Structures are given as C-alpha cells and as structure tokens.
Amino acid sequence: MQTKTIQPIHVLYFETRTSFKEIFQYVRVEARKLYQDAVRNDLEITGPVYWIYNGADGQPDTVFTLTIALPVxxxxxxxxxxxxxxxxxxxxxxxxxxxxxxxxLVNTYGALFGEIMAQKLNMSGQNREIYLNMDFENPERNITEVQIGILK
Incomplete structure (x- = not known):
C-alpha cells in the first residue's frame, strides 16, 4: 500500500448512474466499445481502462456515478x-x-480502508480501479490497481 498523486490523465469516457446491483450490464461491454471507438477515431490509447466510482459506499442499492475511462x-x-x-x-x-x-477486491478494499483509518486520512468519495491486465479465461492472472481517493 502506498499514498501517491496520480497526475492528470486525458480520457475517452462513458458515464452513467448505477448501483452495484445493476453494474454488471457494463462489464465487458463499455470498455470494449471505448477501445473500438478510440481506434475508429484514430486516438492513441495511452493506458489501461479505469473504472471510477463517485459516491459508491459498497451497498448494493446505493446509486453512484460510474465512469469508465480509457486514457488517450x-x-x-x-x-x-x-x-x-x-x-x-x-x-x-x-x-x-x-x-x-x-x-x-473485497479484501483489497478492506485493507486500504484499514490503512486509511490507521493513518487518520479523509476519503474524497472517489475510488478507482485500473485494470492493468484482464484475463477472463484465467482470472488468477488479473492485475488490478485499487485507488481510494484521499483529501490532502
């Protein structure tokens, strides 16, 4: 675990209001479309896909803003x-x-929340998941960076 500053990133993005109960309709759908659209528009892809959660609290029915973003x-x-x-x-x-x-992911978030409490940090309300490697056939090969926003 580490505290860091992510510099500004230019992205092509999809955004919606959803809940964890409804979120699966976007999995393996919108990111794929973003990649296709970036290529079709001759945009240079500069990083892995981000899932950005604003206002999510982990409860299945809480509605929050989901942004799926592709760096370009x-x-x-x-x-x-x-x-x-x-x-x-x-x-x-x-x-x-x-x-x-x-x-x-549940354990990863739990460990991060524990560290936030231990360091007495204040959360910003935004969390990000960066999918560095996605292997749907062999999920043990997935690499995901979880970022929880904090206020400085």
Missing part, C-alpha cells in the same frame, strides 16, 4: 463518437495492487 492522447482533430473526452484531474490516493481473481 488529446486529439488534434474532432471526433465522431457517442463518448466524450475530458481530463481527469490530479488524484490523491492510497493504493494497492490485487494479483488474481476479482473476488479478492
């Missing part, structure tokens, strides 16, 4: 896309990497 270079041309472009602002966080099945 800022285009010098206009794009024809159902998606939007924006810059994610600098992000202060405490983070940890999960190696393996996403069932382990």
């Amino acid at each position: 270079t800022k285009p010098s041309h206009s794009i024809d896309s159902p998606y939007h472009l924006k810059q994610l602002e600098a992000f202060e966080c405490i983070s940890a990497e999960l190696y393996g099945n996403w069932d382990g």
Whole structure:
C-alpha cells in the first residue's frame, strides 16, 4: 500500500448512474466499445481502462456515478463518437495492487480502508480501479490497481 498523486490523465469516457446491483450490464461491454471507438477515431490509447466510482459506499442499492475511462492522447482533430473526452484531474490516493481473481477486491478494499483509518486520512468519495491486465479465461492472472481517493 502506498499514498501517491496520480497526475492528470486525458480520457475517452462513458458515464452513467448505477448501483452495484445493476453494474454488471457494463462489464465487458463499455470498455470494449471505448477501445473500438478510440481506434475508429484514430486516438492513441495511452493506458489501461479505469473504472471510477463517485459516491459508491459498497451497498448494493446505493446509486453512484460510474465512469469508465480509457486514457488517450488529446486529439488534434474532432471526433465522431457517442463518448466524450475530458481530463481527469490530479488524484490523491492510497493504493494497492490485487494479483488474481476479482473476488479478492473485497479484501483489497478492506485493507486500504484499514490503512486509511490507521493513518487518520479523509476519503474524497472517489475510488478507482485500473485494470492493468484482464484475463477472463484465467482470472488468477488479473492485475488490478485499487485507488481510494484521499483529501490532502
């Protein structure tokens, strides 16, 4: 676990209001479409896909804002896309990497929340999951960075 500052990142993104009970309709759907749209619009992909949770509290029925974002270079041309472009602002966080099945996310978040409490940090209300490697056939090969936003 470490505390760090993520510098601003330019992204192509999808955004919606959802809950954890309803979130599975976006898994393996929107990220794939973002990649396809970036290629179709000749955008250079500069990093892995981000899932950004604003206002999520872990409860199945709580509605929050979900942003699925793909880092891309800022285009010098206009794009024809159902998606939007924006810059994610600098992000202060405490983070940890999960190696393996996403069932382990609960423990990863638990360890991070424990560290936040131990260090008496204040959370910003935004969490991010960066999918460094996704292997749907062999989930033990997944690499996911979990970032919990903190206030400095």
